[in-house]
Each structure stands twice: as C-alpha cells, then as structure tokens.
Amino acid sequence: MKIVSFNINGIRARHDRLTEYLEKEQPEIVCLQELKCADDALPVEHFEAQGYHGVWHGQKGFNGVAILSKGEKPELRRKGLPDDPNPDQSRYIEAEAHGVVVASIYLPNGNPIGTEKFTYKLDWMEQLRLHAAELLAAERPTVLVGDYNVIPEDRDTYSRSAMAKDALFQPESQQAFRRIVAQGWTDALRTFHPDEKRLYTFWDYQRGAWQRDAGFRIDHLLCSPQAADRLTGAGVDRWARGEEKASDHAPTWASFE
C-alpha cells in the first residue's frame, strides 16, 4: 500500500498533473496540500473518474488540504487541529482509510522570520505536537503526512547559507519538528535513505532550481510504531517534478505491507 504526500500548488491549475500521477502510480492514499480552492470549486470529477474518493478542507485562494483514497471513501475524523491557532486557515485534515489513520498537513511557511508569521508557525507546531501525542497514545497505525515547511537537518538542503534566514531552516523550526519526531514517530524517507545526499522533495520555480538540483526536503511522512512496523519502502517520485507545468513539490511516498 502506497501513501503519498503531494503539495499540488493549486488543484485547479494542476488537476491534469494529478490525473497523470494517479494513473501512473496507482497509490492507495494521496494527501494533498495547497489546493488553493474552496470546497465547492474542487474539480472532484477528475479523480472520482479514476476510482478515488476524498475528504477535503478547502479554502478560497490559499492553503487547503485533502485526503484521497482509492476504491473506498475515507472516514473523516477531523478538520483543523484541536485548539487550532487560526481556524480560518485550512491546514489539517484527518481521516481513516484502508485501515490506517492518516493526516494531511500543510504547516505554516513562517516567512519572514521575526514577524507574527513565524510565531504562528511555532504556535501551530506546538498544537500539532499535542495532537500527535494523543494519536500515538491510541497505538494504531497512523501516518502524519504533508508539507511540514521544515528542513530537518543540514543535509536536507542544497545550501545552508542560502537558507540561513529562512523560516524553514531556523533552529526553532527544526527543534519543534524534532520534538514531534522524538515522541516516537518514524521519518519514513530518512529511514530508507540514511546516507542519501540529495534527498529533496521541493525545488523552487526560480533561478533554475530544478535544473541545478537546488532543492530541499520539507515533505515528510511520520509513522507511528504500529505503522512503522509495516513499512516496506519510501521515496520521492522525482519524475513528476520534471513534467510540464509541474508543482514545485514532488510527490513523496511511503509503502506499507
């Protein structure tokens, strides 16, 4: 069973890329971020025609998350975090599908640092940490999937100096991420690629970042022990980033037996 994290960067502008991806990879579960679309404007007919059912938490213009499941409708568990720092922003949805509890996360970017945007990011991560602890306590196969907007370590970026003032690479952001992982979550990507130097999931549209492989790793799948026991692999579908009119993120996945 393949579970995918895919920041689609505007689902209306990218539904053909999603169709192509589903056709090619046939994943059981896809967690989408940055729909940039209200619920009633979501182009559901495309993925429904391919046998996918979904739950979504959209927002006009910005943010927006969804969970798609092949062959069965996901059972919605919640939209938004408990004590969400800003319930107007659609950044979290949680459902059960194929016997797994899955969350689709679009964590605040946090730029520029030194502003309320950065404190919002850290506040949001703290609420995520509290909720993640409750999910772990349930001792079920659970995967926290999404665009965390956090580069966990130095080796996860093409350039430390280029990212030095970026919210994605601040020690506070990395520490907040580590605090969540340290509860007992397994970072699926790094587990299967312990020594990979260019394990990236995002390449900016600007300055030929894709052509230079100037990327970083910000899309993550965190697995509870009960999910980690079933892990069989993880990776990045880089081919999708090279397509015409691609998202700036590549689909990032983990597979389970």
Next chain:
DNA sequence: ATGGTTGAAGATCAA
C-alpha cells in the same frame, strides 16, 4: 541588495 516564478485573486499577496 536584488531578482528570479507561479497561482489565485483581482490592481497584490503568499509561497
């Protein structure tokens, strides 16, 4: 220090 790109909304912002 600046600019480069993209989507959605709408004469800019968020990324």
